Amino acid sequence: MLASTPVASADHRFPSTTAAPGRDQYIDRLRSVMTALVILHHVAITYGAPGGWFYYELKPSGSASSILLTFFVATNQAYFMGFFFLLAGYFTPSSLERKGYGRFIGDRFLRLGLPLLAFILLIGPLTVAVAAAGQGKSFWGTLAWLWSHGTIINGPMWFVQALLIFTLGYCGWRAIGGALLSQGERKASPIPAQRWWLASALLVAAAAWLIRLAVPVGVNVMGLQLGYFAAYIFLFSLGIAAWRHDWLSQLQWKHARWWVLGLALSWPVMPAAIVAAFALKSRASFGGGSAWPAVIYAFWEPFVAWGLIAAWLLVFRAKMNGPSSFWSWVNRRAYAVYIIHPVVLVGVALLLHRWVAPALVKFAAAGALSCVGTWLVADPLVRMPGLRRIV
Numbered sequence: 001m002l003a004s005t006p007v008a009s010a011d012h013r014f015p016s017t018t019a020a021p022g023r024d025q026y027i028d029r030l031r032s033v034m035t036a037l038v039i040l041h042h043v044a045i046t047y048g049a050p051g052g053w054f055y056y057e058l059k060p061s062g063s064a065s066s067i068l069l070t071f072f073v074a075t076n077q078a079y080f081m082g083f084f085f086l087l088a089g090y091f092t093p094s095s096l097e098r099k100g101y102g103r104f105i106g107d108r109f110l111r112l113g114l115p116l117l118a119f120i121l122l123i124g125p126l127t128v129a130v131a132a133a134g135q136g137k138s139f140w141g142t143l144a145w146l147w148s149h150g151t152i153i154n155g156p157m158w159f160v161q162a163l164l165i166f167t168l169g170y171c172g173w174r175a176i177g178g179a180l181l182s183q184g185e186r187k188a189s190p191i192p193a194q195r196w197w198l199a200s201a202l203l204v205a206a207a208a209w210l211i212r213l214a215v216p217v218g219v220n221v222m223g224l225q226l227g228y229f230a231a232y233i234f235l236f237s238l239g240i241a242a243w244r245h246d247w248l249s250q251l252q253w254k255h256a257r258w259w260v261l262g263l264a265l266s267w268p269v270m271p272a273a274i275v276a277a278f279a280l281k282s283r284a285s286f287g288g289g290s291a292w293p294a295v296i297y298a299f300w301e302p303f304v305a306w307g308l309i310a311a312w313l314l315v316f317r318a319k320m321n322g323p324s325s326f327w328s329w330v331n332r333r334a335y336a337v338y339i340i341h342p343v344v345l346v347g348v349a350l351l352l353h354r355w356v357a358p359a360l361v362k363f364a365a366a367g368a369l370s371c372v373g374t375w376l377v378a379d380p381l382v383r384m385p386g387l388r389r390i391v
Helices: 025-046 064-134 139-148 155-177 194-214 226-245 253-266 269-279 292-319 325-351 359-381
Strands: none
Touching (some): 025 325
16 A cells, blocks of 8 residues: 654644644644555555566565565554544644634645645656666656656645545535634543443444455555545544543553454454465465454454554654754654655665665665655755745
């Protein structure tokens, strides 16, 4: 899958919404770490994990490195983009109520729509052309062909595309509801009981499985993998509810402990299922269909995701919520990093192509260089007049 964010000051941005004054710093740091994880996710695909990407040095295989990287990306995919949607949803109501419909929607098109358009028109084709040049094809010829054929490449900016759709949908829902924005209230209420956590996991899993009967994982509809959207829609909505009822500040280990335990118990199920599928020589897909691999994958994801998301939130709130100039610098550049990382990562992988080393070693080296390099490239972008208002 071609899968946050800033903030030196409270009004800077990621593909969520503009932050409200006084927002907790740990949330921005979480999104920066998730952004780095997105980069590493795509590095793993470069070196042998399955998934859609611009450049592959190694294809998925039965090697130990490929299997380990596959488990890494499967675990990421279970939760990290859904986590982005939850955090984006968390800041959506306050931003809408503070700005009003017109200014809020204009802001969303500026900070989401323009970067998406820039990726489709420039960054995506540039990344494809760099990858093609690394394989001995014409850089300019590839670029010209993509532009002349009107090829749309949204890459990891599918997230921004989906977030724009979700936020517009939320605006429509609020407008249809008829309540004045000035009447929006934030009322603390208890975190839902464990039976609701369980019910949500089962319902999201069932919805994902049903969607994948028609649209399997790996199939794009307008650049979106709808097979994952049951969790994305639920978690975005949960983020809105979490802001409204002040659930993030109330979250404690007593709420999450059963899900962290469930994570420990459920995570090995997927590796075991993959091994069993190989042993049985099963041709059934994990990504869709009615056979047992697809059912296991759909139900495995939320049981891993709920535990990981809760654990990340609790650890970062406890340990990563103090002032830090380093984190302010990192957070402020994270949205730009998310946008530009494909071309930097592909460039790094091509530079390391002739280096003979085990796949996991190259994964570690390319991952570190890509993360550092992309943040450094992003630094001047966020300083440019005009651009700094967008990224």
